[in-house]
Amino acid sequence: MQLPMSISNKIKGLILAINVIIFGTAISLLFFLSSISLNENQRLLISAILVIGFLIVFMLSCLILLLLHSTVEPLDVFINAISQSVDLSTLKDYSDKDDAIGKVAQVILRVITDVQDRYNQLEQKIEKRTKALEESKAKDEAIIKNIAEGLVVTDLERRIIFINTTAEMMLGYRLFELFEKKWPDFLEVKDHNQAVLEETRYPINLALSQREPVKRDISSHYYYKRKDGSQFPVVSSAAPIMVGEDMVGAVVVFRDVSKEVEVDKVKTEFVSLASHQLRTPLSTINWYTETLLSGDAGDLEPDQIPYFEQIYESTQRMINLVNALLNVSRLEMGTFMVEPEPINVTELITDVIKESQPKIDEKHIELINVFDEELPPVLLDPQLMWIIVQNLITNAVKYTPESGSVTIRVTRQDAGDKVEGANIIEDSVVIEVTDTGYGIPSYQQDQIFSKLFRADNVREKETEGTGLGLYIIKSILEHVGGKIWFISELNKGSSFFMCLPLSGMKHREGTKALSAGNYN
Amino acid sequence: MAKKILVAEDEKPMAKILSMKLEHQGFEVTTVHDGAAVLDEVRKGPFDLVLLDLIMPKTDGFEVLNRMKHENIEVPVIVTSNLSKEMEVKKAKDLGAVDYLVKTNVHLSEIVDRIEQYFNSSN
Numbered sequence: 001m002q003l004p005m006s007i008s009n010k011i012k013g014l015i016l017a018i019n020v021i022i023f024g025t026a027i028s029l030l031f032f033l034s035s036i037s038l039n040e041n042q043r044l045l046i047s048a049i050l051v052i053g054f055l056i057v058f059m060l061s062c063l064i065l066l067l068l069h070s071t072v073e074p075l076d077v078f079i080n081a082i083s084q085s086v087d088l089s090t091l092k093d094y095s096d097k098d099d100a101i102g103k104v105a106q107v108i109l110r111v112i113t114d115v116q117d118r119y120n121q122l123e124q125k126i127e128k129r130t131k132a133l134e135e136s137k138a139k140d141e142a143i144i145k146n147i148a149e150g151l152v153v154t155d156l157e158r159r160i161i162f163i164n165t166t167a168e169m170m171l172g173y174r175l176f177e178l179f180e181k182k183w184p185d186f187l188e189v190k191d192h193n194q195a196v197l198e199e200t201r202y203p204i205n206l207a208l209s210q211r212e213p214v215k216r217d218i219s220s221h222y223y224y225k226r227k228d229g230s231q232f233p234v235v236s237s238a239a240p241i242m243v244g245e246d247m248v249g250a251v252v253v254f255r256d257v258s259k260e261v262e263v264d265k266v267k268t269e270f271v272s273l274a275s276h277q278l279r280t281p282l283s284t285i286n287w288y289t290e291t292l293l294s295g296d297a298g299d300l301e302p303d304q305i306p307y308f309e310q311i312y313e314s315t316q317r318m319i320n321l322v323n324a325l326l327n328v329s330r331l332e333m334g335t336f337m338v339e340p341e342p343i344n345v346t347e348l349i350t351d352v353i354k355e356s357q358p359k360i361d362e363k364h365i366e367l368i369n370v371f372d373e374e375l376p377p378v379l380l381d382p383q384l385m386w387i388i389v390q391n392l393i394t395n396a397v398k399y400t401p402e403s404g405s406v407t408i409r410v411t412r413q414d415a416g417d418k419v420e421g422a423n424i425i426e427d428s429v430v431i432e433v434t435d436t437g438y439g440i441p442s443y444q445q446d447q448i449f450s451k452l453f454r455a456d457n458v459r460e461k462e463t464e465g466t467g468l469g470l471y472i473i474k475s476i477l478e479h480v481g482g483k484i485w486f487i488s489e490l491n492k493g494s495s496f497f498m499c500l501p502l503s504g505m506k507h508r509e510g511t512k513a514l515s516a517g518n519y520n
Numbered sequence: 521m522a523k524k525i526l527v528a529e530d531e532k533p534m535a536k537i538l539s540m541k542l543e544h545q546g547f548e549v550t551t552v553h554d555g556a557a558v559l560d561e562v563r564k565g566p567f568d569l570v571l572l573d574l575i576m577p578k579t580d581g582f583e584v585l586n587r588m589k590h591e592n593i594e595v596p597v598i599v600t601s602n603l604s605k606e607m608e609v610k611k612a613k614d615l616g617a618v619d620y621l622v623k624t625n626v627h628l629s630e631i632v633d634r635i636e637q638y639f640n641s642s643n
Contacts, residue, residue, distance in 0.1 A: 275602070275604075276575070276602050276603065279602035279622075279623065279624040280531055280534075280602055280623075282624050283534060283602065283623040283624045284531065284533050284534050284537070286624065286627070287534065287537045287538070287541075287627075287628050288533070288537055290627050290628055290629070291537055291540070291541065291628065294629070296540070296541060296544050297540075319624045319625070322624070323624070323625070326604070337606050
């Protein structure tokens with residue numbers, strides 16, 4: 001780096017120039033005096049003036065140079081030290097002095113040393129951070145390269161910026177072939193029914209327009225076309241990439257679900273076969289037992305009746321189990337239909353209660369109904385509502401000891417209300433079923449809606465039960481925009497709450513209707 | 521006069537118990553075990569009602585309904601089947617079935633109730 005000329009050098013140059021000019025002028029004047037006619041005295045006087053004048057100027061110059069050495073030169077050293085052009089040892093020479101310059105030098109030396117220390121610390125930090133970043137980047141790259149899912153990163157216009165190795169292998173394209181191409185236009189995406197998927201339904205478009213992640217499951221898989229023209233089923237999710245409040249692109253993750261689709265098909269076929277094959281002998285046993293018990297085939301001996309009743313009850317349980325398994329498979333495949341119609345909720349509940357009345361009477365259970373009679377009719381699927389309400393009520397009756405009570409409360413709740421810890425998002429009808437039963441052990445409360453789950457305490461008391469009832473209720477409610485939650489205390493009872501928006505259920509086409517039945 | 525009911529059911533034990541129940545309730549019952557026989561019987565007629573299973577040998581229940589529709593055989597049909605898919609229920613009703621009962625989910629007494637309900641409503 002070329003440094004600007006120091007201040008002392010500039011002054012030195014100026015003084016030298018002034019001395020040279022004055023010396024020159026004096027010599028010129030001396031020559032000039034010799035050429036003109038002056039008496040000896042005049043010549044001596046003028047020459048003396050010129051010599052004395054020059055000597056004064058020369059001495060002044062020497063004085064200035066001396067001053068320069070003690071004041072301006074250290075300044076130069078300080079400036080150079082600060083701009084790191086000289087070795088600090090020069091500055092240290094000044095700092096040893098005990099005058100004002102020495103003190104200034106000490107301060108400057110301290111500041112420079114401090115700055116240098118901080119600078120070194122910062123360098124070390126940056127080096128450390130850079131190394132950590134490089135490690136993290138290497139880790140991310142290893143993960144992205146080696147995950148079993150295909151991963152695509154695009155900009156806001158869906159132009160591909162990156163695809164991982166798995167995606168390259170699944171699709172048969174390399175990144176350089178796809179770079180800046182629009183995802184997923186070149187894949188001729190089809191839905192699970194093999195119909196061409198409209199652009200607006202691409203998960204990436206939904207994610208970008210809604211600015212939130214879009215997840216798809218096996219029930220709504222798509223088909224992608226590989227480079228070689230063959231197609232394969234995928235489950236794909238997309239999410240916007242957000243930097244603070246700004247959306248900068250999207251990331252798409254997809255996986256090959258060929259095996260799952262195949263298993264699903266086999267499962268569907270098995271369920272269909274099993275349902276029909278199991279239902280025929282079950283219907284036969286059911287009808288014959290019913291005939292025997294009704295006396296249509298002749299009177300039974302009184303002590304034979306309990307045996308036939310047991311056969312009959314067990315057959316009913318088996319039928320319920322078959323129906324429940326069918327419903328679970330339909331719910332999981334998302335193929336059940338929803339056909340809403342205006343329903344008077346309290347009337348429906350009254351009808352369900354009538355069905356459970358024999359069991360309620362048998363166990364001497366006190367039934368308390370608290371119905372909001374001004375509740376308007378709500379657009380609901382009667383069959384789905386029947387399944388939900390019937391399971392809630394039979395559950396309460398089944399798991400309440402004799403002479404206990406069951407309270408059914410139907411209320412209207414407005415958006416923003418809170419019911420036992422749950423927020424009501426929109427105006428809703430809330431059905432509460434509270435019992436004075438066995439309750440759910442606190443350590444098992446988070447599993448109560450799991451498929452085939454039965455709590456330890458009721459397993460001991462009631463051998464019957466499939467563990468499918470609450471799972472089915474929750475699955476249905478999740479499909480139709482409803483919600484279920486509960487509070488429970490061991491040996492005191494449970495309260496189950498379900499809410500459905502007053503706006504009702506949305507119509508949904510499906511291949512199958514769910515079968516009613518008590519699955520608990 | 522007793523109403524005449526044709527029971528079409530390929531599972532013989534089921535056909536037997538169903539016929540017995542209906543006869544017990546005072547109906548006159550004819551039983552067949554395949555779809556072709558159903559068509560023979562309804563062509564000969566007359567019947568007041570057919571209880572029709574869907575999965576049967578030779579001609580299945582859907583085809584029976586189809587032929588009856590094309591041949592303008594106007595006997596009301598109540599389907600009794602263990603098929604329960606929405607598509608199947610809809611298809612049967614589109615082909616003219618007046619009611620659809622899933623066998624495992626109904627008692628014999630309920631079948632009788634539904635038949636009587638139908639006769640009462642059509643009178």
